[in-house]
Amino acid sequence: MSRLEQNDIEWLRDMLSRGKITADQANVExxxxxxxxxxxxxxxxxxxxxxxxxKEGKLCHKKKDGRKPEVYYHPNFEHLANEERNCAEKKILEALAAVCARPEL
Structure with a gap:
């Protein structure tokens, strides 16, 4: 899953504390x-x-589809969103298989 760098987190917190952006804008950023x-x-x-x-075109959204989770993503990175959804679905299927698998005799 995509992670923010420490500098990005600190920048968002700084902008928020100085009143340059709102909490909603920080979540979008x-x-x-x-x-x-x-x-x-x-x-x-x-x-x-x-x-x-x-709605403003700053982000894109894919709804939950079966076992694939819902994602919000930057419009230029749909391929990463697809990859993250597929990875999350694979983890769910592996977890289900581990629970449903027959114990070894």
């Missing part, structure tokens, strides 16, 4: 910097901010 954000659960205000960014 966080996804843009990380390129892909796999979503399991989100608070309603964060989801609304991300959905507004999708």
């Amino acid at each position: 966080k996804v843009r910097m990380a390129r892909v954000q796999v979503v399991n659960r989100l608070p309603a205000d964060v989801r609304n901010a991300l959905n507004d960014a999708v």
Whole structure:
């Protein structure tokens, strides 16, 4: 999964504490910097901010599809979003197979 660098996190916190950006803008910038954000659960205000960014064209969104999770991603990195979704689906299937597999006799 895409991770933010420490400098990116500190920059976002600094801009937020100085009042240069709002919390909603910080959440959008966080996804843009990380390129892909796999979503399991989100608070309603964060989801609304991300959905507004999708409407403005700053982010793109893929809905949950079967075992593939929901993702928000930078518009130029759809290939990374697809890769992250496939990786997450593979981990889910491996976990299911480990639980459902017959024990060795």
